Amino acid sequence: MGMCMHVPKQKSGSIIQTTPQIQPSRKIISAQDEEKELTENLRKQTKSRIHIKKKAGVTTSKFEIEDIVDAPNAIITDRPKSPWDVEIIQNSLDHHFIFSSLTPEQRDMVVEQTKHYSVSKNGIVFEQGQPGTNFFVLATGILEVIIDNNQVNTLKSGDSFGELALLHDAARSATIKALENSTLWGITRKTFRTALEAMNSTANQENMQFINSVPLFQILTPGQKEALVSSLNTQKFEVRQRIVNEGDPGDLFYLIIEGSVSVTKEGRELRISGRGDYFGEQSLLYNCLRTASITAITPVKCVAINREKLKNALGEQLQSILYINSQRIALEKSEVFSKLNKDQIEEIIKQTHILSHPLNDIAIPSNTEKGRFLWIILQGELSDGQSNFHPFDCIGDQELLNPNEGFFENDVIxxxxxxxxxxxxxxxETILGTSIQKAATQNEAMQVLKGVSILKNLSVEKLRSLIDVLKVVDYFDGEIIVRQNDPGDSFFIVKDGIVEIYKDDHIVRTIAKYDYFGERSALFNEVRSATVKAKGNVACWVLHQTEFLNLIDSKVRTLLTKRIQLQDSKIKFTDLRVIRTIGKGMFGIVFLVMHKNNRNVFALKTVERKKIDRFSIHANLVLERKILLQLDHIMIVKLVRTFKDEKRLYFLTEFVRGMDLFDVLRKQFLLNELDARFYTACLITILIYLHERDIIYRDLKPENVIIDEDGYPKLIDFGTAKFISGRTYSLVGTPHYMAPEVIICKGYTVAADYWSLGIMLYEFQCGRLPFGEEDNDPTAVYEKILEHDLMFPDWFDKKSSSKNFIKQLLSINPAMRNSGTSEKLKNNPWLSSINWDRLSNKQIKAPFIPTLFDLGLDDFYNPDETADEVISREEALDASLSLRVKHKPPPSTNWDEDF
Incomplete structure (x- = not known):
């Protein structure tokens, strides 16, 4: 967790190859042979990547380095800046990419927040190899740049340096020393990022408030509103500057943030508009000419969006989106349709006919038969003389369930x-494939079955098959449903009523509607562990073991059995035997362990309390545990349980046998389109699962994905993940896979994960990284990401639909990356061949199965050693505790109570 440090794999006897050029053939060959030759040449081109080391992650510091500060002997003051000082600082910002994306207000903030540093002759500004905290601009004096004890350069007035420290605490690449008394302007990372975060957060909140204040946009979903906010740009106008001219074509919609404007028509002033007002909305809807002129009375600041950006952000015409959202709200509000699932609702919306009726038109004539049609009001108001119907109302929905309800008595006008x-x-009913009532009942059962732990990873297709064999059984008050110690061959879901659970004739709990019991009997012939008795009249859905096993093939059964084994909360720390060390990070050590009785294997991550206190990672560990407990997905590492004692905290997880994706890519050299699509679809499935739970991963890269024994990806290492509501600002991740908005502290959402996916897909198909492939210096990598010069190799198939998909995922606008919703992302043409249900159940053949080696379960360190002794010995080899960091007390005495 934390820094996401990875130890690079060392390749012995490696020779770095030069990249051969693809030469045109001089002989006539078949298309098949030509493709084979091209593929072989491409493999040769990418083969040199076998020597590339794993990319280490970075993060803004979780702890403060003790006694290591920039310019430790300088005199620091907050003295006023002269116009010359402001100019020299502003000019220096032009030379560093970090500041290139800042607004004028943000650049002014940087200038304002800098402090004055006075450094004496021979004074050290910072030392090579030490973590950095400041960006500096040299005002007066001369500094020398020393690398490995050799002077390589001198700095004079106006030069600036150290900008990478504003992003994270990377080690300084040189020593900076004063050759004479010198003065500098400096700003710390904490000051820079805190101020920038505050400004961006305020701007985002302000923009969202404006979006919410416009009636036109109020019907948009939160995701659509976020897409709009991401597409807004700020514009400023001086006094008497004309913003809009009457009669001109217009495609911009404006929201006034500051200042006042005059609205005139044919030279006559109609009104004065100010903060919170907006204009130009008609141009978004109808592409019409401006009906009035808008002139700034005072300096004016607006946010604006044009029709093209609106289309890109929302994917369709605004009017169409408003209609779709209105239908969605109305159907979800209806008692009849609220029980349908999201896909059914969306398909109904897609098939709905849109009709318009002018004032006084008859929308529904009298004598129209009830129960034949559904009407949804999207705009305007209807009346039959007795009742009024408004937007988001459904007319005729109840009658759909009850045929022969008669006719409308009055015209609806x-x-x-x-x-x-x-x-x-x-x-x-054609859309649903059944009656509305039956579809609602099936959906109810589907939701319940998805909540059953052993069934939640089954495909929708399998769950529907189970629904067909569920039987409803009624029980009277006091009737025994199952008896303790009797053989078990079925499991039960409470459909209605309450049941009591007894152990040894003592009641232990009661369960109610949609709770379940006896689920392990669906797979294992276990005796009942308790007696279950009806309290009042009870109805249960019952699934018998034989019917269940007939519907589930052996592969799926094996997967379910493994998942159940990972839900064993009865495991004790004393049940575990350490086999060997399998990984080390900055904060924790991971061991392969085995249960002493059933020989099931797990991974055990241990974190010393001394480290937890020293590096102040209490909150990080609590968050990591909380996130892992939320996750139960077949392609995500599963947390079994946690332990604690006076020395450590422990995370017991499933042990994933296989090879990490980084090494698979080195072994495969280059993925064909079919294989790239398989891995990408799996990763999309994982990301959608996380994002639906408001979890952002933040460090998606091949090193954090294991290809398991079935050939499927498994996401590991949740040390950088967090719950997210709105935007977050921390610089977290691995530079080459980091989204632009993460780098520039603009605030980012889960869309940053899709950027990382785009980097991986490019890597799958091109055999290299799109930005900074040859660069190990994070500064160079960040700069190339922000330049966004996305180039594809000459040999890349220009007709491949994956190229457009990569461009979409690597869009500068975060809202574009998933096309607005996860469903639209899954429906991308490049992914059209994916059977998502079969994929989620591991029923699609994987392109690569890693070779598995013997785990050596009998090769203990020493069978006589306790787990504590083995772990303590490994901890003694760790040198990270020698770092001098500021100790911070735990947030509370019982901070670890849930472990």
Whole structure:
């Protein structure tokens, strides 16, 4: 966790190869042979990547280095800056990419926050190899640059240096020493990032408030609003500057943040508009000419969005989106349709006919038969003389469930211009494949089955098959449903009522609707561990073992059995035997361990309390545990349980046998499109699962993905993950895979994970990284990411749909990366061949199965040694505790109570 440090794999006897050029063939060969030759040449081109080391992650510091500060002997003051000082600082910012994306206000903030440093002759500004905290601008004097005890350069007034320290605490690449008394302007990382975060956070909140204040946008979903905020740009206007000219074509919509404007038509002032007002919305909808002129009365600051950006952010015409959202709200509000699932709702919306009715038009004539149609009001108001119907109301939904309800007695008339959605009962049932009532009942059962631990990883197809064999059994008050110690061959889900659980004739708990019991009997012939009795009348769904096993093939059964074994909360620390060390990080050591009785193997991560206190990672460990407990996915490492004692905290997880994706890519050299699609689809499945739970991963890269014994990816290492609501600002991740908005402290969302996925897909298909492939210096990598010069190799298939998909994932605009929703992402043309249900159940053949080696379960360190003795010996070899860091007390005395 934490720094995500990875030890690079050393390749013995390696010879770095030069990249051969692909030469055109001089002989006539078949297309098949030509493709084979091209593939072989491409493999040769990428083979040199076998020698590339793993990329280490970075993060803003979780702890403060003790006694290591920049310019330790300088006199630091907050003295006023002269115009010359401001100019020299502003000019220096132009030379560093970190400041290139800042707004003028943000650049002014940097200038304002710098402090004055006076350094005496021979004084050290900072030393090579030490972590850095400051960016400096030299005002007066001369500094020398020393690398490995050799002077390599001198710095004079106006020169600036140390900008990487504003991002993270990377080691300084040189020593800077004063050759004479010198003065500098400096700003610390903490000051820079805190101020920038505050400004960006305020701007984002302000923009979101404006979006929420516009009636036109109020119906948008949170994700759509976030996409709009990401697409806004700021514009400023001086006094008397014309913003909009009457009669001009317009495609910009403006929201006023500061200042006042005059709105005139044919030279006559109509009104004064100010903060919170907006104009130009008609241009977004209808591409019409401006109906008035807008002139700045005072200096004005606006945020603006044009029609093209709106289309890119939302994917469709705004009017269409408003109609779709209105239908979605109405259907979810309806008692009849609220029980349908998201896919069914979306398909109904897709098939709905949109109709318009002007004022006083008859929308629904009298004598129209009830129960045949559904009407959804999208805009305007209807009335039948007795009742009024408003936007988001459904008309005729209840009657769909009850045929022969008669006819409308009165005409339903438009009270203004009205937009309706209309769909027949026959069309709805064709979409659902069954009656509305039955679809709702099946959905209810589906939701319950997805909540059963042993079933949650089954495909939708399998769950539907189970629903068909579920039987409803009624029990009377006091009736015994199962008896303790009897053989078990089925499991039960409470459909209605309450049941009591007894152990040895003592009641231990009661369970109610949608709770379940006896689930392990669906796979194992275990005796009942308790008696279950009906309290009042009870109805249960019952699934018998034979029917369950007939529907589940042996591979899926094996997967389910493994998942159940990972849910064994009865494991004690004393049950574990340490086999060997399998990994070391800055904060923890990971061991392969075995249960002494059943010989099941696990991974055990140990974290010393001395380290926890020294590096102040209490909150990080609590968060990591909380996140892992939320996760139960077949392609994500599973937390079994945690332990604690007076020396350490422990995370017991599943042990994933296989090879990490980094090494698979080195072994395979280059992935063909089919294999790249397989891994990408798996990673999309993982990311969607995390993002639906408001978890952002933040360090997606091949090193954090294990290809397991089935050939499927398994995501590991959740040390940088966090729960997210809105935006977050920490610089966390690995430079080559880091999204632009993460680097520039703009604030980022889960869309940053899709950027990392885009980097990986490019790597899969091109055999290299798109930005900074040859660079190990994070500064150079960041700069190339922000330049965003995305180039593909000459040999890359220009017709491949994966190229457009890569461009989408690597869009500068975060809202573009998943096309607005995860469902739209999955429906991308490049992924159209993926059967998502089969993929989530590991039923698609994997492209590569790693070779598995003997775990050596009988090769203990020493069978007579305790786990504590083995772990203590490994800890004694760790030198990280020698770092001088500021000790911080735990957040509370019982901070680890949940471990």
């Amino acid at each position: 438009a009270q203004e211009d009205v937009i309706l959605g209309k769909l027949s009962k026959m069309e709805i």
